[in-house]
Amino acid sequence: MIKFTIITLFREALEPYLSTSMMWKAQEKGLAKFEFVNLRDFGLGPHKSVDDTPYGGGDGMLLRCEPVFNAIESVKAKDPEAKVILPTPVGEIWNQAKAREFAKDAHFIILCPHYEGYDERILSIVDYKISLGKFVLTGGELPALTIIDSVVRLIPGVLGGETSAEIESFSNGDNLEYPQYTKPYDFRGMKVPDVLLSGNHGEVDKWREEHSK
Secondary structure, three states, X not given: OEEEEEEEOOHHHOHHHHOOHHHHHHHHOOOEEEEEEEHHHHOEOOOOEOEEOOOOOOOOOEEOHHHXXXXXXXXXXXXXXXXXXXEEEEEEEOOXXXXXXXXXXXXXXXXXXXXXXXXXXXXXXXXXXXXXXXXXXXXXXXXXXXXXXXXXXXXXXXXXXXXXXXXXXXXXXXXXXXXXXXXXXXXXXXXXXXXXXXXXXXXXXXXXXXXXX
């Protein structure tokens, strides 16, 4: 079973998605487990502060080391083998190959950063720095959901068909999945390619290979 512990200030932004469709199915079948840690529980002072202004000046606020380290260490106290993921623009670009690498029995802690950023020293406790691309979001919740979804759907038994997660875009490097069609045969003059109706599996496979390059 794969387990994700999500450290966040906004659990309510994550729960609806993780409780529906394939994510719900994965949990029901005991293939995945999702837990939440409220970063605010580890905040400092009477207001449970988790951020402060940056040294050297500048706009915005940064996540402080203490709450983040304490939150992560509270999880690792129960499972020292858990690996920490940080969604960050400076990370390795996430792709299908990386998702497959993560789709195994393991425990991942995802820290969802917020505000202007985080104290650089937080990286010392991170195992995987992950970027979704060259753009910036307001927080780490959307990247966390993207990472979780792309990994969990690859676990055998989550999707319907046996090869659903094998024959698809980016399953083999930069390939794209071949075009697919269903009924009706003719929709507003747009017809299904005849080769798909031929019954010749060799020709069908050849056509699909040509159109997935």
